[in-house]
Amino acid sequence: MRVTRPMLALTGAVAALALAGCGAGGDGEDQVPPTATGSLEHLAAEAKCEPNMQTDADTIRQALCGKGKEKYVLATFATDRGQREWLNTAKDYGGYYLVGRKWVAVGEERTVTDLQSTLGGIMEEGSEHMNPGGSHNRGGHHG
Secondary structure, three states: OOOOHHHHHHHHHHHHHHHHHOOOOOOOOOOOOOOOOOOHHHHHHHOOOOOEEEEEOOOEEEEEEEEOOEEEEEEEEOOHHHHHHHHHHHHHHOOEEEEEOOEEEEEOHHHHHHHHHHHOOEEEEOOOOOOOOOHHHHOOOOO
16 A cells, blocks of 8 residues: 555544544543552542451452442452453443452442542443443443
8 A cells, every 4th residue: 555645644634633632621521530550448548438348358359438428339359350250240230330450449320430530440331221221221331
């Protein structure tokens, strides 16, 4: 394939648009911070939660946290694969999941959306069958 001036111009324009899109969003949209990493205790401290430990095993550590009247589960995993397997099973039960590297926060949509402004991460939603009125039913996607 031969590279021509129009192709170079198009490539340059695409690159300029991509870089412009990566700047500080002046459109008022909330910015998601870089995804937090660390131990369950470190993540809980970032989220201003005193974790109530429920599971403390080699493969998973899980605690209950509170944010006002709202409760959520914070879990850390020994491996990425263990995290994905846990998520695949848990999402069958519905709910909203804030997912980081080897950690997950699970709770009501508003709660985990608020946590995202502190911990970063990507929003995932559980089964549409267990989330009546969830974004699956509106055709939306979080993330």
